[in-house]
Amino acid sequence: MLRRFDLEAGGDSFSFKPETEPTIDFWLAKYPADKQRSAVIPLLWLAQKDNDGWLSEPAMRTVADRLDMPYIRVYEVATFYTMFKLAPVGKSHIQLCGTTPCMLRGANDLKKVCEKKIGKKMAVTDDGRLSWEEVECLGACVNAPMVQINDYYYEDLTPESLEEILDKLANGVDVPPGNFVDRQTSAPEGGATTLKEDALYDGSRNSVTGLPNLPESNAEEDPQSEAKGKPDSNPPTNVDREEPNKEKLEAAEEGAEATEDAEKQIEGARPEALEIDGKEADDLKRISGVGPKNEEQLNSLGIYKFSQIAAWTPDNVQWVEGYLSFRGRIEREDWVGQAKTLASGGETEFSKRMDGDDAEASREEGED
Template sequence: MAVRRLHPEQPESFAFTPANRAWAEKVIARYPEGRQASAVIPLLWRAQEQHEGWLPEPAIRHVADMLSMPHIRVLEVATFYTMFQLAPLGKKAHVQVCGTTPCQLRGAEDLVRVCKAKIAAHAHELSEDGDFSWEEVECLGACVNAPMVQIFKDTYEDLTPESLEALLDDIAAGREVTPGPQTDRRFAMPEGGATSLTEIADTTTGGDPVPHVVDGAEAASHVFAGEAINAGGQDFDGVPAPQTTAKAAPKPVEKAKDVKPEAVEAAAAGAPGSVQSSLDLEGEGAPESEPDLLKGPRGGKPDDLKQLKGVGPKLEGVLNDLGIYHFDQVAAWGPEEVAWVDARLKFKGRIERDGWIEQARILAEGGETEFSQRVADGDVPSSKA
């Protein structure tokens, strides 16, 4: 490991801002008495973020005093972990070039040459204007998009020397940049284009499959022009913020016209078993519409709902108690009917996840699915009555 020393030029003092001080005290309070030293890494990280992205020696002493630790112990932590920067960083960008094997094989050395030419001859040196610095680091976790760099909290991938130069020029000029792949591919898809998960089936309306598109473009997380990172201490601290949106008022359990009375009574009482009313029957804003329900199976013979993927004997009983006995009932559901049934099942989302409606349409027409064939062959133990 390279020797890591404190920068020769240090500020006279350091103290957390009031917001960061309150945050630090909240973190320290998470640990039992005598174990406050466990908070050393998050406090050092917050101090680094407050002090323009690097950790000065007075900040190390300040954290040590807050945690009642010897100064040398906190200095050992700061100099051991390379996540802590011990020298000033570029005000507009600190470029971390991944130099691990995948990036090396894909041209990381060319990116290092760009940094040496455009920023400074050596790692951890500031550019002449003080706006840029760079270093080579180990794996940054985007191997499939090699070579790549990280600038503050964002990664820029699929780089070439030319695209890295253009990226640095854009940052220098204050132009907005987009993190992620710097080519036309999305995220980690193969270079030749996506070969899987290219579309999703619309299982609720019966429509044709629609393209699976994710618009992942987003602005860089850091601020240009040298503004201190996280100076206000407003980022996520591991403690969820209070809920600000009002929760919908609980919906009463309504008796469906064809639902068995005992099932409704069990649901209203929150009893375990056929209807799980105790799990979010209040709804979450999604419109619900009661599907066509039956008092009993037609001709006294229900369909084998266990031929639907995800439906075992117990869940089949729940559906029967609700008044659902046949594939054509399931096949007729739209989004509102799905929401109604979903609210009365123990595990929400399984209707769409397992594709019940699409399967039910095939089975209602007398066809077979891959899963129903497995059931018929006895390969699905959970679907046996």
């Protein structure tokens, strides 16, 4: 698009406002003395701000003189970037995004509002309050359709809301920018539709969740580290060895209560626990998907036997998935089906491989 500047509207001279000078110094200080031209875009931007939102030819010349640049070099920059306006604009200049996402969400209707309220593109209303133009994507497509008014975004617009905004601005009333529907930033309209459980935000969930593959949990879970007698990478410190004091005991009790509260909030039904001698426990790691850490957690719930898992109802599965933060995984990996086979004395592909030469590889595959 050919962009020409308005040679007449800008008069003969321009000077920066005194209060802009410190900002100019700030930008110039960013570049070495022999590279001051690098500040051409920030200085043109400041000139535009000081010139009622557009760049007159004298303003461009002033910038060129400040930076010791040939005028043509500054003209080239100013005419290339559409952020620089080359003709007078209204006190509120509307940049309406007409690119595909905004167009599909009604930008053409918004254009009609601008034409009705303001006039042709780049025309300025007689009172000098409003002007508009169409621009390409402003990077807020998720809130389409939208406009930028001076420096701010007005999003999720309808012809009605834009008309109201323009009416207010035409009457000298400020309109705060932002969303014009009930939504927070780019969240769903009307409020969140997922991740709504209170337990996610009240801290109680922390007591039942853990991050996988943390270095210390790796050390704990690595079956070889014990076998090979590797030294503990985190030997207990003096602090660890201290006798529990009153505060610690209280904190532990509070933690237990929080765990209990969190468990109450898990959906589904907690499976029945078993109290058995550890020696009678099945090797739950023979179920593909259950690693040492999961087995430990299952044991802490009183689940030791394949027969227990084989008897889980869908409600039990839902509860355990919630407890282990494994949404959908137990069902996907068919722990119940595998447990049924193993409980009846059969073998699964995975358990067979565990017994074979590639047991180690199988174990890794099964790790959580």
